[in-house]
Amino acid sequence: MKIEIRNAQNLSFREKQVVVLKESGTPAAQIAKRLHLAESTVATIYNRARGKGYEVVIVIPGDVLALYENGEDDHEQ
Numbered sequence: 856m857k858i859e860i861r862n863a864q865n866l867s868f869r870e871k872q873v874v875v876l877k878e879s880g881t882p883a884a885q886i887a888k889r890l891h892l893a894e895s896t897v898a899t900i901y902n903r904a905r906g907k908g909y910e911v912v913i914v915i916p917g918d919v920l921a922l923y924e925n926g927e928d929d930h931e932q
Contacts, residue, residue: 857913857914858875858878858911858912858913858914859911859912859913859914860874860875860878860909860911860912861908861909861910861911862908862909862910862911863906863909865908865909866904866907867873868910869890869900870900870901870904870907871904872890873886873890873897873900873904874904876889876890877897877901878911882899883897883898883929887903889900892928896928904915
C-alpha cells in the first residue's frame, strides 16, 4: 500500500510531517513525542493543514485485495 498526499505544496514542512504521520495511522500522542510537540499543537497543525485542502490517495494493488484471477492484469477492463 502506498499513500499519496495531493496538494501538499500548500502545506508547510511541519504540516506535511504531521499529515503524513496522522494519515498513516500514527496516534497524536506518538506524533507529538516524535516531533517534540504538545499533543494540542499536533491537533492544531493537523486542523490547519486540513483547511488547506490536501487530499490523501491510497494506492492498493489489486492483487493485495484478491480482486483478480491468476494471470489477469489489474489494468484489464
